[in-house]
Amino acid sequence: MSHTYDYDVVFIGAGHGAFDGAPALTAAGKKVAFIEEDRVGGTCPNWGCNAKIILEAPTKLLSEIHQSDGVIDGQAHINWPKAMQRKQQIIDGFAPAIQKGMEGAGIHFIFGHASFVDPHTLTVGDKQVTADKIVIATGQHSHRLDIPGKEFLHDSKDFLSIPEVPAKMVIIGAGFIGLEAAAIMQAAGSQVTVILRDQQALPAFDRSYSDQLVKALAQKGVLFIKNTQVERVEENGSSYSVSTTTGSFPANYILDATGRVPNTEDLNLEQVGIDFDQKGIIVNDYLQTSQENVYATGDVLKKEQPNLTPTATFESQYVVSHILGEEKEAIHYPAIAQTVFTTPRLAQAGVSIEEAKAHPDQYDVIEQDVMADWYRLVDFEKAGQRTLIYNKNKQLVGVIELSDKAEDVVNAMLPAIEFGYTQKQLKRLVTIFPSIGYSALDNLG
Secondary structure, three states: OOOOOOEEEEEEOOOHHHHOOOHHHHHOOOOEEEEEOOOOOOHHHHHOHHHHHHHHHHHHHHHHHHOOOOOOOOOOOOOHHHHHHHHHHHHOOHHHHHHHHHHHOOOEEEEOOEEEEEOOEEEEOOEEEEEEEEEEOOOEEEOOOOOOOHHHOEOHHHHOOOOOOOOEEEEEOOOHHHHHHHHHHHHHOOEEEEEOOOOOOOOOOOHHHHHHHHHHHHHHOOEEEOOOOEEEEEEEOOEEEEEEOOEEEEEOEEEEOOOEEEOOOOOOHHHHOOOEEOOEEOOOOOOEOOOOOEEEOHHHEOOOOOOOHHHHHHHHHHHHHHHOOOOOOOOOOOOOOEEEOOOOEEEEEEOOHHHHHHOOOOEEEEEEEHHHOHHHHOOOOOOOEEEEEEEOOOOEEEEEEEEOOHHHHHHHHHHHHHHOOOHHHHOOOOOOOOOHHHHHHOOOO
16 A cells, blocks of 8 residues: 555445455455444444344234234234334444444544545545545435425335334335335234336336235235326325325325435545446446446445345455455356345245246246145245246256245255255255255255
8 A cells, every 4th residue: 555545445334335344454454444424334234124124023923923813812913112112222232333343343434424536535524535445335325206295205214213103104116115114014003005106016026926925915905006106295284195196195104115326426426537327336347436446335336236235245245355356356246135025025036037938948937836835834824936947957046935934945045046056966955854944945846
């Protein structure tokens, strides 16, 4: 490092795109800093995955009770204030723990908003910080509809701290956030309406499976309004009216779940010639921007891979290895599993059904009814569907499942998909019985 730089590496942002890889830099003798303008840890620990799954846990438990056909007797309901209190107690410790761990690893924290002056120089407030390498890990924020009455809309960050269950809730959007919020609120006692701009929810998943999930949520009481545009929101005393192209819907709370936007504003990227567009920062195969000493990781990237915490972790670790000279090859993404945390779950990894059916000379598609497996009855499951995709060498290359345990099933199958295990190799796995992992691997076609 030139003696003119304050740091070897500076990360803009202190989320998973930074802290999962950075300690390896200090272990190698590098001087490292994080610049963070909000809460250490970023979205996932504070206002995303962690908070969501804590609030969703009672939903899953309640569903299991309702499906038990009286085996678990009595009435049960979600005590929302206690659920929220429990969520807050758990997540409040994440940010200080992450900061303490990073500082213990020798990483310096600078709090404030970073903006580029040149490829090696950032301003943070009234001071300048210089670095040999800079990693942009600023993540994303919620998109907001630009309509009359937009001030009455809430984003996912607001929702995950909602103090009470609204009698009527309207959710605009049917992606991950929209459907997960719908499942949680319906179970907590809200009358939920989900408004879809198009016909299909969850465009990242196969249509037949996303339709099955929508049907399952509708049977629980969620109302879906499809092919509808929201035009405006009006306040009516203590409630609201959501006007759309197909009618008006009353609400006590409105969640705008229309997507997320990369945090590229006010970084002064144009000043230093870093290319980006509305989908994020443009990088090469080594996650370098148009300024080769400046990298980008996580959700702020423009990429085809899912914007998930494990993806950001993988990218962070790759960038660190590249900076240290340990990784000289272009980034090669593994099979990335993703799940919608509703009840039932929807999870997938690897080659999609659409791709497999488009190339029948390369893939075989096997449909399975997961309820044919006795183990599904243990936790009172009622229905489930799975599709397995094999290549012509009989190697598992893709899976999608709708069930109460879909995320665990896909996780169990992921090593086979990523490393190309054959049926003979899989038969050598003597797993715990009975368990969902055993069940998944014992029914691979």
